[in-house]
Amino acid sequence: MRAIYATRGGGDDPLANLEIGERPVPDPPPGFARVRVTASSLNRHDLWTLQGVTGEPITFPRILGCDVAGTVDAYGPQTPETFPPGTPVVAHSLITCGRCEACLGPDETLCQHFAILSDGPYEGTLAEYTLVPAANLFLLPPQFTDAEAACLPTAYLTAFRMLFGRARVRPGDTVLIQGAGGGVATAAEAIARLAGMRVIVTSRDATRRQAALARGAHHAVETGRAAAGEILGLTAGRGVDAVLETVGEATWATSLRAVRPGGTIVVAGATTGANPKADLARIFWRQLTVMGSTMGSRAEFAALLRFAEVSGLTPMVDSVVPMDQAPAAFRRLAEGTALGKLVVRIAPQPR
Numbered sequence: 001m002r003a004i005y006a007t008r009g010g011g012d013d014p015l016a017n018l019e020i021g022e023r024p025v026p027d028p029p030p031g032f033a034r035v036r037v038t039a040s041s042l043n044r045h046d047l048w049t050l051q052g053v054t055g056e057p058i059t060f061p062r063i064l065g066c067d068v069a070g071t072v073d074a075y076g077p078q079t080p081e082t083f084p085p086g087t088p089v090v091a092h093s094l095i096t097c098g099r100c101e102a103c104l105g106p107d108e109t110l111c112q113h114f115a116i117l118s119d120g121p122y123e124g125t126l127a128e129y130t131l132v133p134a135a136n137l138f139l140l141p142p143q144f145t146d147a148e149a150a151c152l153p154t155a156y157l158t159a160f161r162m163l164f165g166r167a168r169v170r171p172g173d174t175v176l177i178q179g180a181g182g183g184v185a186t187a188a189e190a191i192a193r194l195a196g197m198r199v200i201v202t203s204r205d206a207t208r209r210q211a212a213l214a215r216g217a218h219h220a221v222e223t224g225r226a227a228a229g230e231i232l233g234l235t236a237g238r239g240v241d242a243v244l245e246t247v248g249e250a251t252w253a254t255s256l257r258a259v260r261p262g263g264t265i266v267v268a269g270a271t272t273g274a275n276p277k278a279d280l281a282r283i284f285w286r287q288l289t290v291m292g293s294t295m296g297s298r299a300e301f302a303a304l305l306r307f308a309e310v311s312g313l314t315p316m317v318d319s320v321v322p323m324d325q326a327p328a329a330f331r332r333l334a335e336g337t338a339l340g341k342l343v344v345r346i347a348p349q350p351r
Ligand SMILES: NC(=O)c1ccc[n+]([C@@H]2O[C@H](COP(=O)([O-])OP(=O)(O)OC[C@H]3O[C@@H](n4cnc5c(N)ncnc54)[C@H](OP(=O)(O)O)[C@@H]3O)[C@@H](O)[C@H]2O)c1
Pocket: 043, 044, 045, 154, 155, 158, 178, 179, 180, 181, 182, 183, 184, 185, 202, 203, 204, 205, 208, 223, 246, 247, 250, 251, 268, 269, 270, 271, 272, 293, 294, 295, 333, 336
């Protein structure tokens, strides 16, 4: 089968590790389903893999991609069929052990053996076929194209959990979303707006700030030293209730200064570096909560799909490119010029 994979991780030019070629069609083991992939979206995670930065040690070549929409193709031995073969599906991309205390409790994202597709021992989704736990399959929401659905499992689920599972914001609250162009940031912006929050985004780029305002963000502020003061001005000096932080070092100081006393900063990424000045005095004096967030549980994925159905949420797709143009899409992801999600078309849409 054709696949997009990393030949190795690291080196001076990580994008040179990207290759498109033939890989064997995988056989599903017990508990797994094989999905015939039609659309898969790119994430910063794929760039980390090309850079050799992985949560668990991985072997190469490694098929990239965490997100998949497609049709059910086959099941492993002794695996109850979640949906009949041929059914259009989207997959929750988290794989957990199912046996540990976390898995048996309410939040399996805390599993010690947690992995996402393309991580640890699991191949990714940028291929004609991919394997996912049968229990991770969900019906492709009928209101979405497969390309839109392929945006949900990583970026949209991460944003959904940051807002509701972690920050626990409510309608009427003000949230600051750092970065107006990234996959998680555009997802958070759309979800927060539809859930009745006041949304402030930051971006380095004037066009991206304008686009955010046109989509319905209440305010768009230029990233940089003056941002915190501007945000305090927009909130009558009070500060925002919650900050969604995925940019890291470039925006951390603004996050700490723009949040209200007692407010929350949820961190799910650090694209520009993971070690900003912590400013502990500010954290304790203003009684801030800083919390991490990663992906989301199966129940949160189901809740996201329900939210999308009732709210009219539509994932923001920058573009859908054929497999042979994936290297250019990876370059755009690395340069940060995409607006929303980059999707790779693997096979024609199922319906
Ligand atoms: N924990 C999880 O489960 C999880 C899930 C998904 C993603 N992530 C992580 O979250 C981060 C975001 O990923 P993503 O795919 O949404 O997008 P991304 O391509 O990493 O971009 C994120 C944002 O960073 C901003 N940015 C990039 N370079 C910058 C710089 N030098 N200065 C200021 N801002 C800069 C961009 O904003 P502007 O260009 O608009 O300024 C963009 O909106 C990544 O680090 C990723 O690994 C984590």
